[in-house]
C-alpha cells in the first residue's frame with residue numbers, strides 16, 4: 001500500500017489556497033504526514049482555470065510528477081479543482097498515475113476517497129457532480145493557532161462575465177447557511193485567531209440563491225463582527241454591481257471591518273465593460289468608490305484589471321489608466337486577456353494582438369507602481385495597529401528580533417519587538433517610519 005504521506009501542489013486563487021490548506025489539515029488529522037513530492041505516497045494537484053493555458057499547466061505538472069516518481073504505480077495522484085471539473089474523466093487517460101479526479105463540489109469527499117483508493121490500488125474514482133447545496137466539510141484545522149483565517153461563505157457564481165469560466169467550473173452560486181459560517185468562525189476564534197476573511201466568488205450576493213437562508217451579506221457581516229475575540233474582519237471578492245447601500249454603510253458602522261477593499265474594476269472603458277457583461281459603467285464604479293470613501297474616509301482600494309480584452313482600443317485602455325488614477329488603487333492584479341475555452345469572449349473575433357496587449361500591460365503596471373509607491377510613502381509617519389504574524393523572513397543579524405505583521409490595510413509591516421517572546425497573534429501599536437517597495441517598516445513605543 002502507498003505510504004500515508006501526501007504532497008499538495010496548488011495553482012491559482014485564494015479559494016484554492018484555502019481549499020488546499022483545509023485538505024492538508026484533514027489529511028494530517030487522518031494520520032497522513034506531509035512529504036516532499038519525491039517521497040510522497042499521495043500527490044494532489046489543486047488546479048485553476050483562471051490563468052493562462054490551464055490545461056497545459058496541469059499536463060506538464062503531471063509530466064513532472066511522473067518524472068520525479070519514476071512513474072511508480074505506488075504513487076496515488078489526484079487532480080482537484082477547476083481543471084479537474086472541466087476535463088473530467090479524460091484526465092485518467094493523461095496519466096496512468098491519476099486515480100482520483102475531484103471537481104469543485106466534490107472536495108468534501110476527497111479525504112475519504114483518498115483513504116479508499118489507498119486500500120484498493122486497482123480502483124479509480126471521480127467526484128464530479130455539482131451539488132444543489134453547499135456541502136459542509138469536516139473540520140480541517142489543526143491545533144496550532146493562526147492569527148488570520150479564511151472562512152468560505154459560498155461556492156460558485158451566477159454572473160457569467162464573458163471572459164470567465166468560474167460559473168462552469170465552480171457551478172452556480174450556493175451560499176452556506178449563516179449558522180454553519182458562524183460556527184466555523186467561533187471555532188477559529190476559539191483557537192486564537194484574531195482576523196477573519198470571508199471568502200466567496202461574489203460575496204455581496206450571499207444568501208441570494210436557492211441555498212440561502214434569507215440572511216443578507218450585510219446582516220452576515222454584522223453577526224460575524226459581533227463575535228467575541230474578533231479584532232479584524234475582511235472579505236473577498238465583492239462585485240461592484242452588487243454592493244448595496246447596506247454593504248457601503250457597513251464600512252461606517254462596523255469598526256472591526258478593515259478599511260481595505262479589493263474591488264475588481266477589470267476595465268475603465270464602458271464599451272469593454274459592457275462586452276465583459278460586468279453590469280456597471282465607469283461612472284457607476286466611480287460613484288460607488290465615492291460613496292465608500294464617504295462612509296470610510298481612510299478606505300484603501302485594490303483591484304483586478306484585464307488588459308487587451310477583445311475590441312479594446314487605445315482610447316479604451318486610456319480610460320482604464322484614468323480610472324486607476326482617479327481611484328488611486330494601492331495595488332492591483334493585472335494580466336493580459338487570453339481565451340478560456342467555453343467562455344463567451346473566446347468567440348469574439350476582434351482579438352487584440354499579443355504585442356499590443358503586452359505593451360499596454362507594461363504601461364499599466366508602471367502606473368500601478370507609481371500609485372503603490374505614493375500610497376506607501378503617504379503612510380510614513382502614521383500611527384497604526386499591527387497583527388503580528390511571524391518573525392520577519394530576513395533577519396538583519398542572528399540576534400535580531402524583527403517581526404512581520406499586517407496593518408489594517410493588509411500591508412506587510414516589519415517591526416522590532418522585545419526578544420525572547422513569541423509575538424505571533426499579538427496586536428501592537430506602531431508608527432510607520434519607512435516605505436519599501438512592497439512593505440513598510442515601523443517602530444513600537446518603548447522598543448528600539
Ligand code: SF4
Pocket residue numbers: 157158159160161164165166167201202239
Ligand atoms: S463575478 Fe464574473 S469574474 Fe467573478 S467569478 Fe463570477 S463570472 Fe467570474
